Each structure stands twice: as structure tokens, then as C-alpha cells.
Amino acid sequence: VIPGWFSEISPMWPGEAHSLKVEKILFQGKSEYQNVMVFQSLSYGKVLVLDGVIQLTERDECAYQEMITHLPLCSIPNPKKVLVIGGGDGGVLREVSRHSSVEQIDICEIDGMVVDVSKQYFPDVAVGYEDPRVTLHIGDGVAFLKAVTEATYDAIIVDSSDPIGPAQELFEKPFFESIAKALRPGGVVCTQAESIWLHMHIIEDIVTNCHQIFKGSVNYAWTTVPTYPSGVIGFMLCSTEGPPVDFKHPVNPLDANNSHSMVNGPLKFYNSEIHSAAFCLPSFAKKVIDSK
Ligand code: AAT
Numbered sequence: 001v002i003p004g005w006f007s008e009i010s011p012m013w014p015g016e017a018h019s020l021k022v023e024k025i026l027f028q029g030k031s032e033y034q035n036v037m038v039f040q041s042l043s044y045g046k047v048l049v050l051d052g053v054i055q056l057t058e059r060d061e062c063a064y065q066e067m068i069t070h071l072p073l074c075s076i077p078n079p080k081k082v083l084v085i086g087g088g089d090g091g092v093l094r095e096v097s098r099h100s101s102v103e104q105i106d107i108c109e110i111d112g113m114v115v116d117v118s119k120q121y122f123p124d125v126a127v128g129y130e131d132p133r134v135t136l137h138i139g140d141g142v143a144f145l146k147a148v149t150e151a152t153y154d155a156i157i158v159d160s161s162d163p164i165g166p167a168q169e170l171f172e173k174p175f176f177e178s179i180a181k182a183l184r185p186g187g188v189v190c191t192q193a194e195s196i197w198l199h200m201h202i203i204e205d206i207v208t209n210c211h212q213i214f215k216g217s218v219n220y221a222w223t224t225v226p227t228y229p230s231g232v233i234g235f236m237l238c239s240t241e242g243p244p245v246d247f248k249h250p251v252n253p254l255d256a257n258n259s260h261s262m263v264n265g266p267l268k269f270y271n272s273e274i275h276s277a278a279f280c281l282p283s284f285a286k287k288v289i290d291s292k
Contacts, residue, residue: 006039006047008054012162013198013229020044020057020227026121031113033166038121044227046121048089050114051165057227061091061125065159066270067223067278068235069095072155072190073102074250074275075237079154080104083182085141085170086192087159088114093128096157098254098267108137108144110166142169145178153182158191163202171202173209180213185242189214190235196222196285197230203285206236207292215241219248220289221278223269235278248279 001007007017021042029036037049045058069092073079081104084092088109096105109115115136118126129136137144156179163171179189194202203220210218216239225233239245253272281289
């Protein structure tokens with residue numbers, strides 16, 4: 001450990017640790033679920049860390065939040081009801097709010113401290129909560145989805161931390177089964193699905209489960225996020241039986257200067273070309289994912 005630097009050390013990426021130079025620690029606390037820290041970095045703006053793992057930085061959060069949101073929402077014609085699991089920082093809400101067809105946005109985040117800290121230190125991210133269509137539920141996403149007994153949502157976005165800690169069950173088969181039940185015919189899910197460089201075994205399991213559960217399409221996409229382990233992160237995108245969804249060709253494009261956003265002006269990362277490109281996989285990953 002280098003003094004004055006934050007290093008992201010975890011058994012989930014043994015033998016490597018990305019580091020950022022710390023200018024100032026702004027917040028440190030312990031919630032019921034995890035350690036919460038915010039620091040000012042030299043080169044990536046403010047950084048939110050949970051249990052020693054970077055959740056977002058001001059500089060590159062757009063790459064993750066825009067992709068995890070618009071990959072699913074731009075793939076279906078008229079999303080109305082959207083559920084976000086995790087994502088307590090509000091960044092995904094901010095992105096969902098760009099879609100004018102959306103009428104209802106539910107979010108279920110397990111940790112109230114993440115919400116409070118984000119509102120205090122990351123106003124440009126937590127601004128998503130200002131959208132009047134948003135209802136915040138503090139609780140476990142697994143229990144929340146079990147309680148949804150009808151096919152309710154057009155899209156479910158699982159903006160989850162890694163499967164060590166409170167998010168573990170969000171990577172398991174029963175959780176994907178509750179997602180499928182809570183989605184309308186032709187509804188879509190997009191989940192945080194880790195890195196092709198580090199976690200092919202996790203990805204393999206998720207893909208296998210999803211093929212069994214989702215009768216529409218099952219796809220893996222990825223993007224670059226410099227401050228996430230290995231610099232890339234992926235998403236599992238699936239649709240239920242019903243109107244077919246071709247994730248690779250967005251039917252509901254977002255205008256670059258989208259005026260429906262409550263916030264933050266134009267998109268910084270997402271566009272229709274990068275949407276389609278996100279589904280192109282390196283050969284080593286394609287081989288494994290396509291074989292499932
Ligand atoms: N928006 C980018 C940051 C995240 S946040 C992941 C969120 O999931 C955290 O706020 C965490 O408290 C919440 N969470 C964890 N478990 C649950 C659960 N069971 N139910 C509801 N919310 C939960 C993603 C970071 C990705 C990191 C990649 N290394």
C-alpha cells in the first residue's frame with residue numbers, strides 16, 4: 001500500500017490493484033451493510049468506495065451509468081415502468097429520466113447511507129432523485145422482487161455491486177427467476193455482469209442461468225470504465241417471451257441533446273453506434289458465451 005494512494009485490493013482480482021492518488025478523504029462511515037468512503041482524487045474527481053471497492057468516480061461514471069441504462073431502454077419501443085435494483089447513487093435514475101415514455105421509476109437500494117452520501121457529495125449523480133417519477137424503496141432487492149407477483153415492469157436494471165457482500169444473491173439463479181416473473185412479455189433486464197478479463201466463470205454461470213430462464217434473447221455486452229477492475233465491465237441483457245427484442249439494433253434511439261433529461265445536458269458516452277458495438281465480443285469471450 002502506497003501512502004497517499006487508494007489501492008483497490010480484493011480477492012475478486014487477486015494479484016492486481018488499480019490505484020488512485022488521494023487528495024482528501026471527505027467521508028468515512030459504516031452502515032448496517034458496508035463501509036462507505038468518499039475521497040477527492042487527483043485525476044478522477046470524487047470517488048465513492050464501498051467495502052474497499054470503487055463504485056463510481058465523477059470522471060468516468062457516465063460510461064457505466066449511460067450504458068447500463070440505455071442498452072436496455074433503447075432496445076424496446078416504449079418503456080413505461082422501470083425498476084432499478086441497487087444504484088443508490090442515483091446515476092441510473094438520472095439516465096432513465098432522459099426517456100420521456102417512462103411513467104414510473106421504482107428503485108430498491110439496500111443501503112440508505114449510499115443514498116444520503118451521494119446526495120451530499122455527488123449532486124450531479126444523485127440529481128436523478130429529483131425526477132418526480134421516482135419512488136425510492138430502501139431494502140434488499142431480492143426481497144423486493146419476490147414481492148412483485150405480477151408481470152409489472154418493461155425494464156429492470158440491476159446496478160449491483162460485486163458478488164462479495166450484500167449483492168451476492170443478485171448473481172444467483174433464483175434472483176433471475178424473480179426478474180423474469182416481474183417483467184412484462186417482451187420486457188428486458190440489464191444486469192451488471194463483471195469483466196471478461198477477470199470473471200469469465202461468473203459470466204458463464206449467469207449466461208447458463210439466463211438461457212434457461214429467459215425465453216426471448218440472451219446477450220452479453222461490455223464497455224470501458226477505466227476505474228473498474230481491468231478497465232472494462234459487462235452487462236447481461238435478456239428479454240422475456242413476447243415481442244422479440246433485437247438488442248443489437250436499438251429501436252428507441254436517444255437524441256444526443258435529449259431535452260427530457262432533468263439534468264446534466266447531453267449524453268457523454270452513449271450513442272447508437274456504441275450501443276451496437278457493445279455486443280461485439282473478443283474471440284476468447286465469444287467462444288465461451290456463444291457455447292452456452
Ligand atoms: N452506480 C454505480 C455503482 C454501483 S452501486 C451498487 C449498489 O448496489 C450499492 O449502492 C449497494 O449498496 C447496492 N446493493 C448491494 N446489494 C444490494 C441488494 N441486495 N439489494 C439492493 N441493493 C444492493 C455498482 C458498482 C459496480 C462495481 C464493479 N466493481
